[in-house]
Amino acid sequence: MTNAQNTTPTVQDQAAEQAELSEQMQFRLAKRARLLESGREAYPVGVERTHTLAQVRQAHGHLEPGEETGQFVGVAGRVVFVRNTGKLCFATLQEGDGTRLQVMLSLAKVGEESLAEWKQLVDLGDFVAVHGEVVASRRGELSVMADAWSMASKALRPLPTLHNELNDETRVRRRYLDLIVRPEARDVVVKRARIIQTVRNVLVERGYVEIETPILQLVHGGASARPFETHLNAFDQDMTLRIATELYLKRAVVGGIERVFEIGRVFRNEGVDSSHSPEFTTLEAYEAYADQFTMAERIQEIILACADALGVDTIETERGTIDLRGPWRWLSVYPALSEAVGRTITPRTPVEELRRVAEEHEVAVDPAWDAEKHVLELFGEIVEPTLLQPTFVCDYPPSAQPLARQHRSEHGLIEAWDLIIGGMERGTAFSELIDPVVQRERLTEQSRRAAAGDAEAMRLDEDFLRALEHGAPPMGGLGLGLDRLIMLFTDLGIRETILFPLMKPEQD
Structure with a gap:
């Protein structure tokens, strides 16, 4: 062999x-x-x-x-x-x-x-x-x-x-x-199990309760993604596979389980490449009386605990050495994009100017996109790939995360971050939006986009809004793609970190 x-x-x-x-x-x-x-x-x-x-x-x-x-x-x-x-x-x-x-x-x-x-x-x-x-x-x-x-x-x-x-x-x-043939393949399986167990241990030691939420859902939500659709014969009801676990976990926090998490599979009917799979494993965790900064501490603790479990402090990649023990900096979206393109970009920059920036930097955009969507695409294509060391990218426009609360001091922004390591998003978190009136406005706008043909827009979830209307404590939420975390520690593509990834049928 x-x-x-x-x-x-x-x-x-x-x-x-x-x-x-x-x-x-x-x-x-x-x-x-x-x-x-x-x-x-x-x-x-x-x-x-x-x-x-x-x-x-x-x-x-x-x-x-x-x-x-x-x-x-x-x-x-x-x-x-x-x-x-x-x-x-x-x-x-x-x-x-x-x-x-x-x-x-x-x-x-x-x-x-x-x-x-x-x-x-x-x-x-x-x-x-x-x-x-x-x-x-x-x-x-x-x-x-x-x-x-x-x-x-x-x-x-x-x-x-x-x-x-x-x-x-x-x-x-x-x-x-x-x-059977390759020890390296067996090593990845063992590393994956060790990483997931470490993630679970860190949260349990912090007093989090692990729960299970529905995979079959009447209303998909918690992320901007196209769902898989199915039909429940017993109820004669169209349903979807979950695209995130967020909304049910928040219901649990409303009910008094103040620290809650779930590790489980989610399903998104989207593209497949070296970093995306139609089914993948996520961690989502929510903590009452926390905010985006609390959740930044949590994800750093989780990733460093995984590094300890694997006996590493640095990760060698083709692009350079990632130092997990070094500083984890914070980077605001608009100033970082402004520096990268050589002109000032703010939440008030008109969409026409953003289209010109996209053309200058050969970034493909849709003419129907609004200014916020242009900013997100430009940042993702121009700035994000350059972020080798752990970086909390923060101060996003509201449409980036419809479930995040407005910024406490910066008008027109939300309290949310994406953790970028090795030029790739590994996790995300926000200070959660708990105002049911504003949340209804956000989800109503998402529902309008869905009706206009946006397959990734969220739907209006009345039961979730009903839960918020009963009163939710201030909370922070965290999402971590576990497959991408394993990719980080193994320097492999997503197909190699999932033991049995989805593949096209073999041709005869």
Whole structure:
């Protein structure tokens, strides 16, 4: 087995591969039949496994060549290497975490019939169970000298080899093969789990309560995005998959759960690229009596705790070194954009001038956009990609976040930030809008945009407004894209950080 390659197979290559695969599968199916005919199981309920391969390695890692321990173990694993000679056979077993261990089968120990069956029936990719003594081979390789073996699971398809390498697309489509072949793929799974557990631990230690909110929703909201639509037959009701968890979490805060969070999948029927997936995992957290500055402290604490869990302070990227322990600066949208384009941009800059700026900097804009939308697009295309170090981009125009409160001191702005690291948005937060009258005005305007054909505009959610009308405490809210956080710590695209990402169907 080898590391994945970036080659894309030709039609001829694929045809030859399928022909070879079909032949190999026929051989393996015949071996399966032979096992069953002989009264042996090809897929037993269980096997005698007294030790993992890692435990054997840990207990006997320093044997001298030819040394015998007198300890007998039962081990099991996938066969990833096999070499059969006359009276002695060698195989390497691999278990889930990638640990490998050699097993040896000799004519003297297992007998003629058992050794012959091994040679005839075992292929690369099979799971086998081996019982025997822990020894070191004559070359000093830690091994189990078998006195018995059995099939644990007969593989009918071959593993990737030098003659059948995994290209990038196949790795993602058939992630199970990627996990078998590449330690790097298994490492990403472990890192992802560690990061998500760390995020959860930080919030729980801060007194947050984890809850679950509906995935099927009558009214989608909490973000500007196109939803997936479905139909609930039991109610004869059109519904959508959630695009965010925000509005239900805020309902919980209204109800008295003052610190609340959810880690879960959300779904947006939008484009797919190296940083966007139709389904992805988010953290959203809300805290009563907090504001955007409180939530900035929370996200910094979360990300630094993840860095500690992974043992890193800096992250190396193609664009430079990200220093997570350095200062996390604040950057206002309008002054930063003004500096980048060489002219003063304010909330009062007319849309015609913004169109000229876009043309000068070759930024594509829609003539129907208003001034605020132009500012957001210009900032995202010109300034955001330059922000390598952790930066809280703040002081947005109101349309950027319809659920954020107006700025306490700057007219025409809202209290919201996006955290940019490595030129990419990683999270967002605001001082939440809790005035039900203003919130109704904002959502009504969003609803008008939706009626005019804006597929990403929010809908008017009367039940959410009803909750606010009962009185909501001042609160801060935080959203963190966990896939993008994992991308940050692994320097990988989003398809590599999601174990089984959505893919187009394979073509025949």
